[in-house]
Amino acid sequence: MVKKNLTKEDILHIAKLGNLTLNEKEIEVFKKQLSSVIDYIDKLQEIDTKDVEPSSQITGLTDVLREDKVDDKRTLTPEQALANTQSKEAHFFKVKAILTE
Amino acid sequence: MDLLGLTIKDVLEKLKTGVFSCRELTEKCFVNIKKNDKKINAFLTLNEEQALKKANEYDELIKNDKEIFDKKPLLGIPIALKDLYTTKNLRTTAGSKIIGDYYPPFDATVTKKLINAGAIIIGKTNQDAWGHGSSGENTDYEPTRNPYDLSRVPGGSSSGSGAAVAYGAALVGTGTDTGSSIRLPAGFCNLIGLKPTYGRVSRYGIIAMASSFDTIGHMTKTVYDNAKVLEVTAGLDPYDSTTVPIKIDQYTKILGQNIKGLKIGLPKEYFVKGLDNKVNNSIKDSLKILEKLGATVKEVSLPHTYYAMAAYYILVPSEVSSNLSRYDGIRYGGAREIFGAEAKRRIMLGSYTLSSGYYDAYYLKAAKVRTLIKQDFEKAFKEVDVLVTPISPTLPFKIGEKTDDPLQMYLSDICLCPVNLAGIPGLSVPSGFVDGLPVGMQIIGPQFSEELLYKVAYLFEQETQYYKIRPQFKNG
Numbered sequence: 001m002v003k004k005n006l007t008k009e010d011i012l013h014i015a016k017l018g019n020l021t022l023n024e025k026e027i028e029v030f031k032k033q034l035s036s037v038i039d040y041i042d043k044l045q046e047i048d049t050k051d052v053e054p055s056s057q058i059t060g061l062t063d064v065l066r067e068d069k070v071d072d073k074r075t076l077t078p079e080q081a082l083a084n085t086q087s088k089e090a091h092f093f094k095v096k097a098i099l100t101e
Numbered sequence: 102m103d104l105l106g107l108t109i110k111d112v113l114e115k116l117k118t119g120v121f122s123c124r125e126l127t128e129k130c131f132v133n134i135k136k137n138d139k140k141i142n143a144f145l146t147l148n149e150e151q152a153l154k155k156a157n158e159y160d161e162l163i164k165n166d167k168e169i170f171d172k173k174p175l176l177g178i179p180i181a182l183k184d185l186y187t188t189k190n191l192r193t194t195a196g197s198k199i200i201g202d203y204y205p206p207f208d209a210t211v212t213k214k215l216i217n218a219g220a221i222i223i224g225k226t227n228q229d230a231w232g233h234g235s236s237g238e239n240t241d242y243e244p245t246r247n248p249y250d251l252s253r254v255p256g257g258s259s260s261g262s263g264a265a266v267a268y269g270a271a272l273v274g275t276g277t278d279t280g281s282s283i284r285l286p287a288g289f290c291n292l293i294g295l296k297p298t299y300g301r302v303s304r305y306g307i308i309a310m311a312s313s314f315d316t317i318g319h320m321t322k323t324v325y326d327n328a329k330v331l332e333v334t335a336g337l338d339p340y341d342s343t344t345v346p347i348k349i350d351q352y353t354k355i356l357g358q359n360i361k362g363l364k365i366g367l368p369k370e371y372f373v374k375g376l377d378n379k380v381n382n383s384i385k386d387s388l389k390i391l392e393k394l395g396a397t398v399k400e401v402s403l404p405h406t407y408y409a410m411a412a413y414y415i416l417v418p419s420e421v422s423s424n425l426s427r428y429d430g431i432r433y434g435g436a437r438e439i440f441g442a443e444a445k446r447r448i449m450l451g452s453y454t455l456s457s458g459y460y461d462a463y464y465l466k467a468a469k470v471r472t473l474i475k476q477d478f479e480k481a482f483k484e485v486d487v488l489v490t491p492i493s494p495t496l497p498f499k500i501g502e503k504t505d506d507p508l509q510m511y512l513s514d515i516c517l518c519p520v521n522l523a524g525i526p527g528l529s530v531p532s533g534f535v536d537g538l539p540v541g542m543q544i545i546g547p548q549f550s551e552e553l554l555y556k557v558a559y560l561f562e563q564e565t566q567y568y569k570i571r572p573q574f575k576n577g
Binding site: 011014015017018019020021022026029030033034036037038040041042043044045046047049052053054055056057058059061064066074076080081083084086093095096098 | 345405450454523
């Protein structure tokens with residue numbers, strides 16, 4: 001199998017997908033470390049899984065639903081929800097602007 | 102009174118008969134922590150004021166209510182909670198700095214159950230941030246040290262909970278086990294550590310790492326203590342739709358029953374190159390003891406073991422990258438730049454394996470291999486009742502030894518991760534000491550076989566009593 005060597009561009013692309021910004025030093029370190037991990041996980045390509053069903057969970061439970069009714073025990077009042085924040089306005093969490101004009 | 106040597110069983114007897122009070126016991130924990138925790142770094146947050154208040158309250162209850170110990174099975178028991186456990190109005194950081202000032206407005210289901218059972222929360226314990234790690238060194242704070250040898254790691258990611266119980270700061274340390282995180286610290290700190298069946302214990306309010314893998318368990322000195330805590334934490338929770346409606350066994354009731362005729366399987370793929378000879382010998386000696394107790398041992402095969410770690414390190418980072426996306430610097434905590442190196446690595450790895458063009462080759466392929474691993478175990482359990490493996494192929498390693506090589510760190514968990522892929526329970530049991538360092542043995546059973554694992558471990562513990570060997574803070 002071809003040895004995996006991630007490029008700087010690969011790292012920047014993956015970082016962008018994960019909403020991370022990296023400095024130059026991190027890019028260099030992660031390039032080496034992630035290449036070695038991806039090289040390792042590539043060994044899965046050796047196994048034949050043609051007729052195998054994927055498992056995304058192991059309990060076998062399906063369609064676990066509850067009644068569509070508000071349960072007061074599992075709700076917080078606005079006061080409780082905001083009790084520990086340092087940044088609030090009226091009944092809202094106050095955050096920095098994320099949109100610019 | 103030497104707190105280091107006490108078990109839950111001892112403490113409940115002594116509280117009942119008035120040998121000491123909850124208040125005295127709780128105070129002792131904090132004296133011990135103040136004396137030793139600077140060396141160990143087991144705790145991130147202490148809950149001293151509230152704990153002492155609770156202790157006073159419970160001392161009153163003991164005086165006034167004869168049946169209080171039946172109503173509250175863990176009355177007065179000092180407990181240390183891993184910092185992934187949400188605790189109402191008590192700082193919960195997940196070992197990270199991103200949410201380093203988070204005071205939750207609610208309790209996790211398990212937190213609530215433990216409080217209702219009378220346990221006293223001593224504090225929140227250090228850990229690899231978000232549960233990512235095998236050594237405790239991926240904490241965003243100071244790494245925890247192994248009380249048996251301060252130059253070595255206590256195992257992770259529930260590093261602080263393991264160390265805290267080992268040095269007697271609490272009688273129970275809770276943890277989460279996504280790949281190894283309860284069993285490895287238990288193995289490295291000479292404790293009983295349970296990774297329960299996936300779905301046995303509620304995940305509600307436990308900060309998520311990889312949601313189809315995370316299990317909620319705990320570490321104690323003895324098997325009885327461990328079983329006693331599971332009786333409290335196990336069960337269906339309407340707040341976690343992956344908990345399973347299967348009856349909870351009275352785990353402490355069967356302890357002491359014999360194991361004559363028990364069939365133990367040794368998966369040959371776990372006893373291969375890379376396994377330290379001394380660890381191997383320790384496990385083999387323990388098997389002789391189990392044979393003396395009436396068990397038979399035979400070799401079995403789990404043929405896809407070689408691929409387990411690769412599948413694990415695709416599926417888990419994929420789920421991690423999704424779970425950590427909520428820390429966007431807007432709704433929760435600080436900016437994403439503050440993530441530690443390991444969290445960044447896992448977010449990137451998961452983003453890569455889920456990304457367009459790679460999903461089939463990585464995520465889907467690994468999900469299929471997960472099926473094969475699960476089937477390996479199912480086939481083995483048609484031949485034998487339980488499997489025995491080492492907890493770790495090596496002794497507790499030195500602090501700093503693996504931090505520059507993430508792949509080597511990942512492979513520390515090679516005996517443990519397959520169990521999480523299959524969702525079955527595993528129990529870490531002390532197997533003695535080599536060169537003054539603890540060795541752990543893993544007992545694995547089919548889904549919901551916790552009762553059987555405890556039964557086997559209890560008889561073994563009665564024979565060996567390794568839990569009585571206390572840490573000496575070597576190399577301090």
